[in-house]
Every structure is written in structure tokens, then in C-alpha cells.
Amino acid sequence: MAVEIGGIGQSVKRKEDARFIRGKGKYVDDVKLPGMLYMDIARSPLAHARIRKIDTSKALAIPGVVAVITGKDLVPLNLHWMPTLMSDKQMVLPTDTVLYQAQEVAAVVATERYIAADGVDAIEVDYEPLPVVVDPIKALQPGATLVREDREQKDNHIWHWEVGDRAGTDRAFADADVVVKQDLYIPRIHVSSIETCGIVASFDKVEGKLTVWMTTQAPHAIRTVIALVAGHLGLAEHKIRVISPDIGGGFGGKVPVYPGYVLAIGASVLTGVPVKWIEDRAENIQADSFARDYHISAELASKKDGTMQALRVKTIADHGAFDAAANPSKYPAGLFHIITGSYPFEKSFVEVDGAYTNKPPGGIAYRCSFRVTEAAFTIERLVDVLALKLGRDPAELRMQNFIPPTAFPYTSSLGWEYDSGDYGRALRLAMDTIGYADLRKEQAEKRKRGELMGIGISSFTEIVGAGPSKNFDILGIKMFDSAEIRVHPTGKVMVRLGVKSQGQGHETTFGQIVAEELGIPVADIAVEEGDTDTAPYGLGTYASRSTPVAGGATAIAARKIREKAKLIAAHLLEANPDDIEWKDYKFQVKGVPSKSKTMQEVAFAAYTNHPQGMEAGLEAVDYYDPPNLTYPFGSYICVVDLDRGTGEVKIRRFVAVDDCGTIINPMIVEGQIHGGLTMGLAPALYEQINYDEQGNIQGGTFMDYLLPTAMETPNWETAKTTTPSPHHPIGAKGVGESATVGAPAAIANAVVDALAHLGVRHIDIPITPWKVQKILKENGVAE
Amino acid sequence: MIPASFEYAVARDVADAIQLLGSSGGEGKVLAGGQSLIPLMKFRLAQPGLLVDINRVKGLSDIRENGELRIGALVREADLDMNAIVRERYPILVDTTRVIADPLVRNMATIGGNLAHADPANDHPATMLALRASVVARGPKGERVIPIDEFFVDTFTTVLAPDEILTEIRIPKRPAGGGGAYLKLERKVGDFAIAGVAAMVVMDEKGRIAAASIGVTNAGPTAIRARKAEDILRGQSPDDKTIAAAAAAAAGESKPWSDLRGPAEYKLDVIRVLTQRAIRKAVARATGGK
């Protein structure tokens, strides 16, 4: 029965595949409207400069160029600045100064894509170079080059944020037997979804209606932002329709509003003609929001026996020229204070200072909940540093310290209430799966022969599903999410959601939730998202929040339907509603299985034969405000072999044990973990965006920004434990990002472990072959 | 990323191509595989006025062996890899072609383009130096055969005149007791080399290295020959000490620079390590091993 329904726990094949495997997906760049113009953007070659003059005459002389927009053109419209999600503001186009390389300087609108590019090439800008500051630590020193002249505050300090018991933590450190300290730099990286960002904006001057097709993970929030930013131009929210069509990967990069979107909307509103803007990869990497860029100094205090006691963390966060991070408003450093991880620290204290630099703005997630990877990487690295200090096996030290399963719900010293967990079980399963004891023996033997292998563990705890409205909002909008379910007379179902899939398979998994709750086959359930004219309001898909929040809304909306359906069933069965039970996906008269009604029969009756006095129809809406966040966790073990000649790191095996609570679709969950692991591997060994002293980007295309291919990516091995969330309607926790959060520490720990006998305690990611080879050489063990 | 406009002409034959290039006032560029040129054009770093498409020219895509191995300049990397003669007798070429860019690029990219583009990070230059190859160029004044040692002038610059076309690569027949290997270190498939080393050896009947030649990728503005390393190997048996000395010499002759693919100092070590490994592999192949 369950298999036919395709309910929770079934590996139902994805519904969305049908169009993608035929090349019939509809992404933003596939939208083509009559008379549509194309926009392209001229960008600054310098990281900090005064604009003396912008000469657009040559561009305007090119046949086919319709218009050129500069910052000065936006001033009368008051559109030259826009607010960021973090109560900062950001230039749409500069009027006098550029603050980072690749910043938008002018937009060219033309009849063809190629002509727009020619127009950009023909724009001449006279720049006066200004001093550049790229290092946030230098930026915070007195006398540093000022990035933001527009602010009243004349330094580069954005904000200070702290949480925890500073005095108590300091006392714990003063009294501790053992203290380890580690500085870590978690470099700037870029999500680089294979689809870049883009928009088609179409303004109907007669109706006053703006329709945009846009690469956005949060269409409803975007609609509100457009109304707030451009309301003074006559754009009212009921006349703004945001459509987020098929999205070619998001990973956080499609949460923010980029200047290009605003410019395309502005160009369409002014011309009354549809305008398309699709950025190229260089623009995508060089100007769109980055992730990470955290300079962390972390300390851990423990007893001699290894009992962890206190954690103290100081961080400088580089936000580039504008604080355009995508975080809940209350949390400028995101949920970084999940940094106590899987361990019951009695005292902890975290402080973060934000800094402006002459680099692109941002601070988005890179496939993780807000700043959770930074936290998980730090604590899991620090635990290994402690293990080395104490001469303890890292697995054993973790087992000794884990928050015990009996302690849940557990309130951390930084204030989070962990919902459920069994960390020891996950680590044991990972150790058994990979054969941990044998690997340690092999390592010891290899060390004697001078061969270098390492075993790295990461036992991470995530925090996702933002979030409860008492603490979580973005621009004041609470972070609930929504589902609307309509059961049609023939028993077919339409589900609409406030979230938006970018590849996660919502059309399948959310259908499965409804199938499970209503007993209607998943094949008969259509799931729609991403059109603000039809879908209920929601905050969108990022930070692994779809299942924890919209999944809750879906289950509860379905249950509302079932409650009403029960009354109809009782009416049809001529029984008292109290005598009706929901069993085997049917309404039955208790104890009389022969007297039953299917949901389809009830649905038909809801429109044809509903009880007198009851409203007709069978539909429900739920706006779900989660009572708490969810806390997925896992234990990963990575085995690496190092090449003593070249310093190359080869991942031999990688076992990932994940626990994301109730699993809706095991096939999709495993796929999410595979992808997450690969986006954990990427920053651990390959990806980084660097800037030289002049603020020139190093690694601004896929020629230099190294996404792993199938050859670098190991054959991931996965396993699972299941510890449902006690507060979630179906016990699910979310899984899209766990692996990205957990994997980097496992890989880094494995490499450090391979070199630990040489006294190595830490290597900053990405662990390039030259970093490893330098260590080998310094220790006289290089080939 | 959109290239700037250009004129386009399909060359019927080599003479036609030469004539078209000559008439372009130095603005002409040959379009072969296009896998380096077109990306440069999309960045608008290259804006040729005329592209002369030689892909339809007959007779530039053959691989023949009579006395020497002759490879048409238009031979695609994927075809070089699949060629029976190459697979049977020139495994160093298989080593080389298989690490160029990625399999899709290799379906278009040509061996002639890989050489004529003269990027020190390209792989064939080092291998051709090790193979003691020559390249054949044809221009308005006729054909000339250029020893590979004289071919590369600087980064992206060869001795080819603007109206000359590289038509063929000639590789001396693999001698008895000869063997070669190319090793490349790259951070990921499709990335440019951190470094690469091509080694050819000819072993005499006493197990000594009668002749050796070594080419190095990314060791300066052009691929280089490690002549000192060759001198060290010549006449010696391939023991660890000799190979180590030759490898150290190869590194000593190299002048890599620091970039996103590592500091110069690291690259020198990589060149040393790859040279050792390439020599060992070449010796093994020369003596019947793989």
C-alpha cells in the first residue's frame, strides 16, 4: 500500500526529471518575449577609484544600442543606492566612486545580446585610482584607507557582535588544566551554481504591472523588496509578479538582490519593453555575493582527562564594501554560535567584528545555514588540536565528550536548544563502516615505512530551519513558511508552497508528505512553487529550511484537510465523527474495516454531497511558525594518502553518516549528501578567491576558480542513523547542507593527521599541494 | 562573454589560407580547433580582424609513419589518442594528449594549435622538445622545416610569420631501445599544469642511457629543454643517484614563476620530482616495461 501511495520513506523517482532530461526545463535565460531588449554591464577594472568621467558616446553610436544607464541617471529616481538585507546600503551604480573590482559602473541596453556586449566594450571611463585595502585586519587599524566615505562613522568597522558569558569563560580558561589555541582562516569562496544569475523584467505600462522572471531562491521576499525599494516609482506590491522558474542551483548565491536585477527592472519600467540580463561566469564569480572570509582565533579549555570545559572565539568577518550578507536580521554573524558543536561546554564566549574592505560585498552561505560551516569547521578542527595536545585518539576524545542522548533537548551555553541527537551512535557507525581500528593499524605500519596516510573525523552538529518568529526575521518579515493544498473533486491535489526548489526535488518530496497525510498517490499531487501571483507567501529556500519549515506547513495543512475530510467521511458513512478513524490511508468506522471511505471519495463529496451547514470544498492553508530550529548531525571519516613528492592529497575513502531525522525520500536525501560532500571537498582542497594588494581578483573565472570534476571527487560512501526531531510535524530536520558543513573538517583533519607525527597541528584550507609539500620539505621527509 | 566582430573565411587549401592571411594586413588569425583562441576572443583579449578557418583543408589530419612519424597539424587530440601507430609506438604522445584540458576540448583541439599557441603551460611543446621533433611551416615563400628547438620564441610567440601556417609535426622514428613518458601535475582535470616533464631515453644493450632528452612545461616563458639533465644521463646507467642528479639539474634549468598554481620554489620541486618519475617511466618503457 505504502509503495503505491509513494508516501514518506519511499525512494519515489523525481517528477521534475521529465522536463530536465528532455531539455525542456525553463530557466530564466530560456524566457524570450516579443520585443525584448538585452542588458549588459560595464564593470570597474579597479578596486577603489574616483570616477572622473564616463563617456558613453561611442556606445550610443553603435547601431542597436538603445540606452546607456549610469549612476547619475539613477539619482533623480533615487535608485542609485539600495538597502541590503543587513540594514546596510549598497550602490546600484556609483555616482562618483567605485569600491571594488568588477563593481557595476554602467548598463547598456540593446536590441541584441551581442550588441549590448559591444556597447559595454565601447564605454570609456576615466578613473582616478585611490588607495586600496583588502585585508580586514589592516582595514580595522587606525588610519586605514576608508572604504565607505558615505557613512557617518569614519572607519571600516561595521559592527561588533558577541554572545555568551565573557567573564565566566575567561575564569574557566584561567582555571583550566589544558588550553589549546588555533588561528584559522576560512577563505572567501563562491557558490558558483552552474546557472549564473539573471532576470527578464517586463513592465506593462498600461496595466502598471511588472512581471519578472528571476533566478531567486526567495521570490516572495523579492517582491516585497521591489515594492519597498521602487514603490516611489509606482510599483505596488499587488502589481508585481515575481516568477522564479527552474533554477540551475542556488546554494545561497540566489538569495541577495544584485544591482543587475534592479537595473533591468529600471530599464524595463522606463522603456516599457521587456529587458533581459544574464550575467556571465566572470561577473558571477567576481561581483556576486561571496561566502565565508572569516579570520578566526579559537581557544578550547579542558581538564587533563580530556573533558572539554570552555570555548572562546574571536573573529573578524570581511564583508567587502557593503554588508550584503544574507542573515536573519538579529544575527549579523549568522548562527555562528552553534560553534559549541556536539559538545557540552559549560562556558563559552564568541565575538565577531565586521569589517569593510575594497572587495565585493556579500557574506552568503555556500550551501550551509548561516555561518554554520565556519562554526563546525572551527570546533571540529579544535577538537583534533586538543586530541594531539593530550595524545588522545580523536574518535575516543569525541566519544568521551559528546552531549549524551539522554540530555536532549539540550540547551547550549550559547543559548541554542538542540532538539534531538545521538552523536555517539553516528560516530560508531562511521567507524564500523570504514574499519577505523584497522586503518589506525595500517597508518602506524605505513608511518614506519615513511608513507603518509591520515584519518580525519568530523562529528558536526548543524542548526537549520530558520526559524521561529520570536527570533528570526529578514527585513522584519518573520521567517515562517507556507503551504496551500487544494483537493479537487476527482481526488487530485494541487499544492503550492512559499519555498522554491533549485534542484532539491520539492515537486516530489512535498508531494510525498501530502500523499502520506492524505492517502492520495503522489502521482496525483502537483506541487507548484515560485510564482508570487499563485503561491502563498514564504521566505524561500536556503539554510536547509524547506523541509523544516515548509515541510511542517505542508503536513499541517494536509492535517487540516484530513480533519474536515473526517467530518465528510462520517457524513457519508452515517457515523459519528468520533467513531471514524484514519487507518491504512482510509477513513474507517472503528472496528468495521468494510465501512470505509477513501480520500478520493470524500473529496468528491466535498463538492457534491457535503454535510448541510459545512463549507463546500476541500482545501487548507498553513503558515507554519516552527517552535524551534532543527539540529541535524553526522559523523564523517575521511582517509587520505599524501604524495611525498608533489604534496598531493588523494582521498582514498570517505564515509558519511548523516542523521537528518525522518527521511521523506531516501534517494533524494542521498543525492543531497553526495552533492553537499562535493561542496565540502571543494573549499577543503580546491576553491579560493584571493585578491592581490591592489584588489585584483585572483581566480575570477572557472579557469582559475577550481570546481572539482568527477576525477577529483571520490566515490562517496553514505550511511544513516535516524533520530527524529521531536517538535517537527513529521520529525524531519533538513539535509541539503549537512555534508557541506561537515566535510571540510574531516578532510582537513585527515591531512593534519597524516602529518601530525611531524608536529603539524593545522593547515588552512584550501589544502593545496604546495602547502603540504612545504611541510614535508621543512621536516625532511619530502621525496 | 561575446567576441568582437570579425571577418571569416573558409580556406579551401593551404595556399588559399596563406593568401587569406597575407591579405589581412596582419589582422588575420588561423582558426583550427579554436579551444584557446575562442576563449581569448570571448574575453576580447584577442580581436582578430579575420579568422581563416582551416578546418576544411584536406590533408592536414593524417598520421603516417614512414621513416619518421608525421602528424598533420589539424589532428585532433582525441584522434591522436586513438591512433593505432601512436598507441603502439609512441606512448609519450598518449601520455601527453590525455592530460590536455578535458575530453570534450580534446575533441576539437589540434596538436598544431597546441604548439603554435606557444603557451608555456601547453603540454605538447615539452613532449616535442623531448622527441626532438620538427614542425613544418608553409608560407608565401614555400615550405620550411623548423627544428622544435628553434620554434618557440616567447610566451604566445613562435618563429611563424603572420602568413605562415603550421602544417605538420615530424617526429624521428622511435629508435630501438627508445622509450618516453610525459607526466603532468595539475590541480584538477582541465586546469593548467603546475608543471610537466617529458623524458625520452634510448637505452643501449648494456642497460645504459645512450641518449636522453627532457622537455619541461611551465618552466619559463616557453617550454624548455633541460640540457644539463640530458648531459648527466647520457652514458650512465639509470640508477637512483644518476636520476636524482639529472632531476635536480632539470629543476636548476627551469625558471617557473609564482602564480595561482603554486610558488616558484614549489614548482621547482615538482619539476625535480616529475623528472625523476618521468625518467624512470621512460626507462621502464624503453626496456620493455610499461
Added chain:
Amino acid sequence: MAVATAPTTSRGQRTHKIHVTVNGVPHDVEVEARTLLVHFLRENLNMTGTHIGCDTTNCGACTVLLNGRAVKSCTVFAVQADQATVATVEGLEKDGKLHPIQEGFHQEHGLQCGFCTAGMMMTAVAFLATNPKPTELQIREAISGNLCRCTGYVNIVKSIDHAARVMRETAEGKA
């Protein structure tokens, strides 16, 4: 906003007439020399199944078959395809029946966002034509010019293996 006063005509750059057969259908189209094959397919022919991901010949989202070979169509000019055959994702399904590679990707969950999928499948189709019984490593090598950000490649490898198996069984059944 400064508005152009020049007439909005084309730039007077010489165009070229090309004859290209795409998925068996001949097309005679006039294009600028610089028109990239991927834009010709997407813009001139409205075949948007082929995608653009990187612009620098790295990601392979734009992979199509040109005379049977898998190439990155963002790094080929449309004029180079004159008189040639091009195969794209839109031509894989025949007479309402999915190609085994399409079935493979669906059955083995070889796609998530779907953006790299067309390129991956076209690469795989060309690869399996030359290597009907590949090892896992050979499959990984074959798709190493195609980037995927969602799947971690594990299920893509399985999808291609799935297709190879089905195609072998079909071939044996016919033999």
C-alpha cells in the same frame, strides 16, 4: 538614461549563410561569423535545452554533438557547423521513447537542478558509442569536462553505467 539616436539596424557586419542539420532537421540560417554555436541553437533555433554555464570552455553545460563528437558549443562558431550535423538533448527522445541515457539519469537520480544534465547526457551518449562497456574510472574520465555542482557525480556515474547496461542488453537482444 542616455538614449541612442542612431538607427537601430544591424551593424553591417557581413553575415554568412549556413546549412546545419540539427537532430535530423535541416536549417538554412544567416548568422554573423561571431555567433557561437550555443547561441545559434538557443537564440536562432529556440532550442534552449543546451545551456551556458561558464563561457570559458570549462563546465560543459553547452555540450552538443558536432558530426557525432561531443564538443563545447560555447567554443565553436556556428559558421564552423556549416554543412554539419548537430545533435542536442532535444533529439534524444525518439518516437516518444526516451533514450537509455535519459532513462538512466531518471532511474539513478543523476540530476538535481537539471542545468548540467543536457551536457552530461550528450557527453555520455558520444562516450558510450565508443566505449559500450566502461569501467567507473573511464566514466569519470569521460565526464571530467562537465561540471556538476549538485550531485557529487556519484549518481551521474551510475546513470551512465545504467544506460550502458541497457544499451548492451538491447544490442545483444537485436543480435
